[in-house]
Amino acid sequence: MSSSSGAAPTFTETARRAQIVQAAITTVNELGYPRASLAEIARRAGVAKSAIVYYFASKDMLLLHVVEHVFTALDDVRDKAVAAHTDPAAQLRAYVGSHLAHVDGHRPEITAGIEIVVSHRGPDGIPLYLTATDEDTALLRRILGDGMAQGVFRQLPLRLAVDVVEALLDTVTTQLQRDPTADLGTLREEIPTIVFRALAAPE
Amino acid sequence: MSSSSGAAPTFTETARRAQIVQAAITTVNELGYPRASLAEIARRAGVAKSAIVYYFASKDMLLLHVVEHVFTALDDVRDKAVAAHTDPAAQLRAYVGSHLAHVDGHRPEITAGIEIVVSHRGPDGIPLYLTATDEDTALLRRILGDGMAQGVFRQLPLRLAVDVVEALLDTVTTQLQRDPTADLGTLREEIPTIVFRALAAPE
DNA sequence: ATAGGATTAGACCGTACGGTCAAGACGCAA
DNA sequence: TTGCGTCTTGACCGTACGGTCTAATCCTAT
Structure with missing residues (x-):
């Protein structure tokens, strides 16, 4: 589970989350908000789209984060x-x-x-x-x-x-x-x- | 043809163009840029999508106008x-x-x-x-x-x-x-x- | 070692978009 | 009336998106 609540977050979880957040930032800067799709963010993070949805519930939640x-x-x-x-x-x-x-x-x-x-x-x-x-x-x-x-x-x-x-x-x-x-x-x-x-x- | 060059624009053309531009403005104000689709603009203008593309070559050209x-x-x-x-x-x-x-x-x-x-x-x-x-x-x-x-x-x-x-x-x-x-x-x-x-x- | 949760990838789905197209409706000049 | 350019439509197409799902893999505690 993607932590969200309850137990302490795993090591890989905190690392992946930070990595994905960084990827989101660079994606938005390079492509602009409208073209910053989950696929592009995932590509820059080196993970699959589903990995993003796994850690953050949705694209909206990622951006909010x-x-x-x-x-x-x-x-x-x-x-x-x-x-x-x-x-x-x-x-x-x-x-x-x-x-x-x-x-x-x-x-x-x-x-x-x-x-x-x-x-x-x-x-x-x-x-x-x-x-x-x-x-x-x-x-x-x-x-x-x-x-x-x-x-x-x-x-x-x-x-x-x-x-x-x-x-x-x-x-x-x-x-x-x-x-x-x-x-x-x-x-x-x-x-x-x-x-x-x-x-x-x-x- | 949508005038663009050559002969003087038709009466209906100038009217339609102004009407569509107005519809685009209200659509952007009501829905925001990301949701201001051709379909929504056309709906507010009371015309078909293709009418917009007929007078302005594309959505981009409409917005530029x-x-x-x-x-x-x-x-x-x-x-x-x-x-x-x-x-x-x-x-x-x-x-x-x-x-x-x-x-x-x-x-x-x-x-x-x-x-x-x-x-x-x-x-x-x-x-x-x-x-x-x-x-x-x-x-x-x-x-x-x-x-x-x-x-x-x-x-x-x-x-x-x-x-x-x-x-x-x-x-x-x-x-x-x-x-x-x-x-x-x-x-x-x-x-x-x-x-x-x-x-x-x-x- | 092994069970069970944590993690990952890739295929897949429904939707909404911008744009195209063929066909017809309208109006006006001959 | 007939013809032709202007105008308009609704159906249709390809694409890209966010998100789901299944199955496999990893990691860790026992």
Whole structure:
């Protein structure tokens, strides 16, 4: 059985699962979401289609696992970076900086994860992973909310401020989708500046 | 024959083509790109699949036509608005304002157009319409370049400045993808401010 | 060594897709 | 009326997909 619940996962199981997840990432990056079929993923993983369905219940479940794998890693990095500071300005700088650094250092995972989140749809066409409402932006909301309350950031609808920061961060991933080998040095320097320019309270 | 070249298009041809393009837009909005099949588009247009292939050579050609239809309209609006001003700051304000107004007033076309551009792939997985290099951003590049040369905007790599402006504008479309009926009032007020905050030269 | 679960491959199935095709319906000029 | 280009349809085809199933193989505990 594919573990899923109950006993501890076997050695081969954890290995195969990681191998298949990696294959899914490279497949999505090479062929794009629409052409990332089970057969292609299996081919890149060096296993049969049925092996994938055996470990993950379905293609949907595999992709969901990939998405979680990618974005919880990103979340963890940002959480850790932010936790090292207390005042909102420093926290925002840590948030943005750690985000950019992680994206820069994990390009394949990030681009594939975004591709899946954006493209994957449920059986009736509704986006499946693209929730993006509360949970995901909780940390950012808290930082910006605190900063506004303390007068560090200028007064702005919270949702708008969150969207602006995320839009500016998305500049990097957009760049990567255009050219996966792009040099992000300039962006990593300037984006934080622009974020603070956009949000800083007038003196 | 489906016109394509030579003689002037028939009355029914122009009507059918517009009807089918509209059906494609609503289909993409209702079902999302992956499920927007020829059959579904035909169903919404009230014609047979073969009628679509008759007027447009293929599904790809139909979608390409939709994309051009949507984005040349947006381009025209921005061109016209910018042409009414001469100094870069006013031109940028006109560019951003007209963009936001047009998007606000043509939500279905815009969301469908973006969905297609983002999701559509060629036979080997390479994005087909997602060029986004020179042509599309020519006007914005010129405005920002002039503004930097005149010291109105701060010195920044041109590409980065362009990406920032577009990212901030994309905030609106992202909002619309989450909720097609969202109120964009606040965004339309604040985005221009934030754009200028990000780009304005220090006094 | 051997039983029994874990694991793997390959054949197979139903479905949905984009596109083709032959045949007819419509409208208009002679 | 007759002919012809325009237009439209529904049936049909080949392909690729996600997923199932069967049978065989591996691994490990006893």
